[in-house]
Amino acid sequence: MTDQSPYLYDDILLHILDFASKGVVATLMQTCRMFHERGTDYLLQDGVFLATNKQILSFMLFIVGDSGDPEKPRILRLRALTLSRQRRIDDAPDSDLVPSPEETGIFLHGFFLAIASFGCLIRLTIYDSEEVLGLHPALPEAIAKLRTLIQISVSFAGVRTVRMLKALRSTIFYADISIESAARDNESELSLEDQNPMCLLHGSQDTLRQLSATFSVSAPDSPIYPRVTVLNLSYTEIPRTQHYVRAFPALRILTTDDCCGWGNGENYEARRARNQREQDRLGAWPSLDSYRGSVLNLYLLGLRCPVGTMELDHEEETLDPAMLRAVLGDARPRRLQLRVDGGDWLVDPEFLETFALPGVQALKRFELFVNLQREDRYMNVPAALDPGVLASRIVAPLKNLIAFRLCLDCSSIKSLAWGAESVEEHPLEPTEEALVGWDIEEFARRMQQELSASTKLQSIIVSLQGHRTRSPETVTVGAALSLDNDPSDDED
Numbered sequence: 001m002t003d004q005s006p007y008l009y010d011d012i013l014l015h016i017l018d019f020a021s022k023g024v025v026a027t028l029m030q031t032c033r034m035f036h037e038r039g040t041d042y043l044l045q046d047g048v049f050l051a052t053n054k055q056i057l058s059f060m061l062f063i064v065g066d067s068g069d070p071e072k073p074r075i076l077r078l079r080a081l082t083l084s085r086q087r088r089i090d091d092a093p094d095s096d097l098v099p100s101p102e103e104t105g106i107f108l109h110g111f112f113l114a115i116a117s118f119g120c121l122i123r124l125t126i127y128d129s130e131e132v133l134g135l136h137p138a139l140p141e142a143i144a145k146l147r148t149l150i151q152i153s154v155s156f157a158g159v160r161t162v163r164m165l166k167a168l169r170s171t172i173f174y175a176d177i178s179i180e181s182a183a184r185d186n187e188s189e190l191s192l193e194d195q196n197p198m199c200l201l202h203g204s205q206d207t208l209r210q211l212s213a214t215f216s217v218s219a220p221d222s223p224i225y226p227r228v229t230v231l232n233l234s235y236t237e238i239p240r241t242q243h244y245v246r247a248f249p250a251l252r253i254l255t256t257d258d259c260c261g262w263g264n265g266e267n268y269e270a271r272r273a274r275n276q277r278e279q280d281r282l283g284a285w286p287s288l289d290s291y292r293g294s295v296l297n298l299y300l301l302g303l304r305c306p307v308g309t310m311e312l313d314h315e316e317e318t319l320d321p322a323m324l325r326a327v328l329g330d331a332r333p334r335r336l337q338l339r340v341d342g343g344d345w346l347v348d349p350e351f352l353e354t355f356a357l358p359g360v361q362a363l364k365r366f367e368l369f370v371n372l373q374r375e376d377r378y379m380n381v382p383a384a385l386d387p388g389v390l391a392s393r394i395v396a397p398l399k400n401l402i403a404f405r406l407c408l409d410c411s412s413i414k415s416l417a418w419g420a421e422s423v424e425e426h427p428l429e430p431t432e433e434a435l436v437g438w439d440i441e442e443f444a445r446r447m448q449q450e451l452s453a454s455t456k457l458q459s460i461i462v463s464l465q466g467h468r469t470r471s472p473e474t475v476t477v478g479a480a481l482s483l484d485n486d487p488s489d490d491e492d
Contacts, residue, residue, distance in 0.1 A: 047080030053104045060107050084127035105135030116145035125153040133160035140164035156180045165200040172204040178214035198222035218243035238271050241301045242278040256293035275302035298327040307331035313339040321350040329359030337367040343376045346384040352393040367405040372413040381434040391450035403459040403481035411466030441475045
């Protein structure tokens with residue numbers, strides 16, 4: 001009788017690679033020809049991250065190794081690469097196995113020249129870009145020769161990075177450009193033009209779809225990018241709105257993060273007025289699908305167009321109800337998510353008056369997140385969470401509203417100094433005690449009862465989270481609707 005050894009089909013063996021770590025895959029590649037040939041794809045499919053000289057040397061030795069397929073060397077399978085600089089023990093200069101920074105630079109320079117000639121790299125991320133590009137004097141130019149990139153991300157861009165970006169031969173679709181932070185303190189070697197991502201990516205005017213810019217500036221005569229629909233701005237001077245309107249005429253989604261200037265006592269009213277005058281004179285976006293950022297950022301932008309969906313907070317400073325009313329009047333959104341810090345806003349007359357004004361009458365979906373703070377420890381909970389008042393002052397005036405959500409977050413009510421005992425070991429604050437027995441379902445149903453039958457409201461959602469003794473809880477009365485865009489929301 002013939003002795004038959006157990007046999008696993010190749011597709012079953014390859015399925016193992018889907019669940020294996022990169023270390024296991026590398027080991028399996030040494031066991032048989034099939035794993036040796038196919039394992040490379042699994043090792044490279046999520047991209048490669050290289051930070052130390054030793055990692056770079058190891059990868060170079062791997063990428064030039066025998067792939068098992070002479071028609072498809074390993075370098076052709078690399079699609080995404082991330083470079084950074086980290087000094088670790090395994091980079092100790094006395095080790096014969098670790099190249100010096102100069103040798104590492106030579107490896108990288110030759111590697112990118114090879115990729116430029118016959119590689120297929122499509123995504124490149126460089127953290128600490130000035131330090132990485134400084135490893136070899138011609139490294140910026142070698143990377144600039146790449147023709148296959150569609151996505152590039154660089155951080156702390158200085159003169160070397162600017163040189164690379166300006167010479168880049170690839171036509172980029174998605175870019176994330178962070179300028180060195182010294183630029184905002186006038187300590188940078190970069191000119192204002194070189195701090196402007198729109199000038200750095202001029203070779204991708206016809207292809208760029210999405211741009212994220214940090215510590216950047218703008219100009220009235222920047223190149224025009226007709227296909228950009230998504231713009232993310234972070235840590236900039238107060239933006240000149242019309243500069244971006246001109247550069248990105250097809251924009252649909254705008255996000256800002258701390259774009260309020262550098263705290264030099266700017267006149268917010270004057271900056272907002274200038275932005276609005278320039279839009280009135282030179283043009284504004286016809287409309288935006290969405291905006292995410294702070295009330296103050298949006299107030300300074302002074303948008304002269306409707307915005308379909310808005311996600312607003314007030315991280316920079318205390319919420320100013322007058323600013324909130326102004327930006328809602330500017331944008332007239334149909335979907336709004338508003339995050340406020342402090343439970344007292346639920347009983348603040350000026351805040352509650354906001355929802356009776358014309359700027360919010362187009363609202364169809366509204367989510368109100370209330371983050372309780374340390375100052376709310378002694379909040380009058382029955383007054384703040386009066387379903388009759390909230391129904392009559394917030395929901396009832398919004399005649400087109402179909403979905404309302406209220407979320408109460410207790411996470412910040414007990415803030416402790418660094419190194420203090422765990423929060424869980426401290427007794428509950430009075431407000432937390434009052435919320436232990438809060439009947440969320442009863443609250444939601446009472447809100448529903450308080451509203452007249454003539455309202456269009458279909459859904460009330462109430463949530464409590466971050467409480468130290470209660471599990472997160474959400475109650476829905478009616479349909480389970482959310483802030484997500486629904487084409488019917490834009491119908492008259």
